[in-house]
Amino acid sequence: MKYNLLNLLYMKFGLHIMASEHGFLTHVLGNLRRGVELGGFPEDFYKVISRPKRVLQVSIPVKMDNGQIEVFEGYRVQHCDALGPFKGGIRFHPEVTLADDIALAMLMTLKNSLAGLPYGGAKGAVRVDPKKLSARELEELSRGYARAIAPLIGDVVDIPAPDVGTNAQIMAWMTDEYSKIKGHNTPGVFTSKPPELWGNPVREYATGLGVAVTTREMAKRLWGGIEGKTVAVQGMGNVGRWTAYWIGKLGGRVVAVSDINGVAYKKDGLDTSLIAENRSLSGPSLVEMFVSKNGAEHIKNPDAIFSIDVDVLIPAAIENVIRGDNVGLVKARLVVEGANGPTTPEAERELYKRGVVVVPDILANAGGVVMSYLEWVENLQWYFWDEEETRKRLEAIMVNNVAKVYNRWQKEKEWTMRDAAIVTALERIYKAMKTRGWI
Ligand SMILES: NC(=O)C1=CN([C@@H]2O[C@H](COP(=O)(O)OP(=O)(O)OC[C@H]3O[C@@H](n4cnc5c(N)ncnc54)[C@H](O)[C@@H]3O)[C@@H](O)[C@H]2O)C=CC1
Numbered sequence: 001m002k003y004n005l006l007n008l009l010y011m012k013f014g015l016h017i018m019a020s021e022h023g024f025l026t027h028v029l030g031n032l033r034r035g036v037e038l039g040g041f042p043e044d045f046y047k048v049i050s051r052p053k054r055v056l057q058v059s060i061p062v063k064m065d066n067g068q069i070e071v072f073e074g075y076r077v078q079h080c081d082a083l084g085p086f087k088g089g090i091r092f093h094p095e096v097t098l099a100d101d102i103a104l105a106m107l108m109t110l111k112n113s114l115a116g117l118p119y120g121g122a123k124g125a126v127r128v129d130p131k132k133l134s135a136r137e138l139e140e141l142s143r144g145y146a147r148a149i150a151p152l153i154g155d156v157v158d159i160p161a162p163d164v165g166t167n168a169q170i171m172a173w174m175t176d177e178y179s180k181i182k183g184h185n186t187p188g189v190f191t192s193k194p195p196e197l198w199g200n201p202v203r204e205y206a207t208g209l210g211v212a213v214t215t216r217e218m219a220k221r222l223w224g225g226i227e228g229k230t231v232a233v234q235g236m237g238n239v240g241r242w243t244a245y246w247i248g249k250l251g252g253r254v255v256a257v258s259d260i261n262g263v264a265y266k267k268d269g270l271d272t273s274l275i276a277e278n279r280s281l282s283g284p285s286l287v288e289m290f291v292s293k294n295g296a297e298h299i300k301n302p303d304a305i306f307s308i309d310v311d312v313l314i315p316a317a318i319e320n321v322i323r324g325d326n327v328g329l330v331k332a333r334l335v336v337e338g339a340n341g342p343t344t345p346e347a348e349r350e351l352y353k354r355g356v357v358v359v360p361d362i363l364a365n366a367g368g369v370v371m372s373y374l375e376w377v378e379n380l381q382w383y384f385w386d387e388e389e390t391r392k393r394l395e396a397i398m399v400n401n402v403a404k405v406y407n408r409w410q411k412e413k414e415w416t417m418r419d420a421a422i423v424t425a426l427e428r429i430y431k432a433m434k435t436r437g438w439i
């Protein structure tokens with residue numbers, strides 16, 4: 001057996017840091033390499049941008065309700081800060097690895113650059129299923145993680161936010177814990193906090209609103225408008241449910257939504273206004289709600305979402321869901337990536353051949369971090385905009401982003417939209433690195 005540092009760490013400490021040959025990190029690195037080549041950037045740039053600047057691995061002991069101590073494994077990956085402080089969410093998921101976290105941090109660097117934000121990219125993660133913790137255990141873990149990463153974050157250093165499995169309440173606990181360490185309130189160190197704790201009400205639905213606005217802007221360009229176009233959304237968490245809600249508000253017809261318990265399908269369109277009326281519901285319970293209150297058909301296989309005959313498919317759950325083995329099922333003409341990394345490169349090549357347009361994650365789901373930026377600006381100034389004013393600012397940035405990438409893509413007929421987005425994002429980072437004298 002070959003012993004390298006990674007499998008030694010795994011055997012000694014059980015650290016989950018391995019990157020598989022077909023994994024998420026490999027896909028992101030492949031896309032990055034392609035972007036560097038298409039953009040004509042020098043190899044030295046790839047050498048720097050293909051590695052994280054700093055990686056922190058932490059162990060978080062939590063006293064469980066049964067009195068025993070459990071130690072959770074966590075990370076904070078700071079990928080690149082050429083454009084400003086590190087910025088990106090925190091994921092609580094039982095299967096997340098350090099390799100996934102690096103991939104997600106790289107996507108944040110590209111996303112923040114593309115959106116014109118003054119941020120670099122980062123991502124955090126803890127290997128845990130938050131649904132299996134009591135409220136007290138979850139609070140202990142969240143505070144423990146904030147303490148563990150506290151030496152490396154700060155409101156002008158690295159500003160975390162939520163991702164899969166985390167939410168505004170968790171950001172509130174983390175902000176409170178960090179403020180205690182500093183000895184004073186530090187609202188700008190985490191974003192997507194509850195409105196009661198210097199958050200902005202728009203952040204809860206910002207990513208979904210951004211995905212919906214992106215879809216509308218693309219539908220205008222491809223078909224003249226979104227009105228009546230049919231849409232299927234995978235995942236009813238923060239991103240998926242608010243995407244479905246705003247697609248409905250903007251005139252699209254959401255005919256199917258899914259979560260891990262299956263698909264809710266209604267040919268004439270689901271009543272997506274029920275999402276706002278049932279704010280306490282998310283995930284599987286929202287799928288059940290559409291079945292019980294809205295007369296939707298319940299398809300038990302969650303993967304049936306891919307084969308539904310719609311104009312637009314929006315994967316908004318997790319990475320690597322549209323792959324070589326199921327891409328043949330996809331009937332949509334437009335795929336808008338609400339999730340990070342939902343389409344594998346193999347599947348994307350197949351979709352490209354069939355003329356299906358894929359709007360990449362770093363463009364489509366940037367609404368979350370754009371809103372985080374607006375909240376951070378508010379927090380640093382202790383000055384707050386109202387919900388309407390903030391929403392307008394967010395929408396304007398998203399509309400401008402789509403136009404920028406679409407126009408670039410139109411000029412390069414052999415490129416995918418992802419290529420156009422990555423090259424545009426890399427240009428800004430490259431200029432900053434060059435001006436700093438890093439390369
Ligand atoms: N929360 C945010 O502001 C942002 C999130 N994202 C990305 O969007 C995606 C979703 O994130 P959130 O909504 O925040 O997470 P979440 O934890 O709120 O929701 C994820 C949902 O997906 C469901 N799910 C998981 N596997 C599934 C499957 N195979 N089929 C159907 N449903 C499945 C889960 O049960 C859960 O309800 C992730 O890729 C995340 O990185 C991207 C930008 C910002």
Ligand SMILES: O=C(O)CCC(=O)C(=O)O
Pocket residue numbers: 087088089090111159160161162163191192340365366368369370372
């Ligand atoms: O709002 C943020 O800072 C992070 C959002 C995020 O994690 C993402 O866009 O994937």
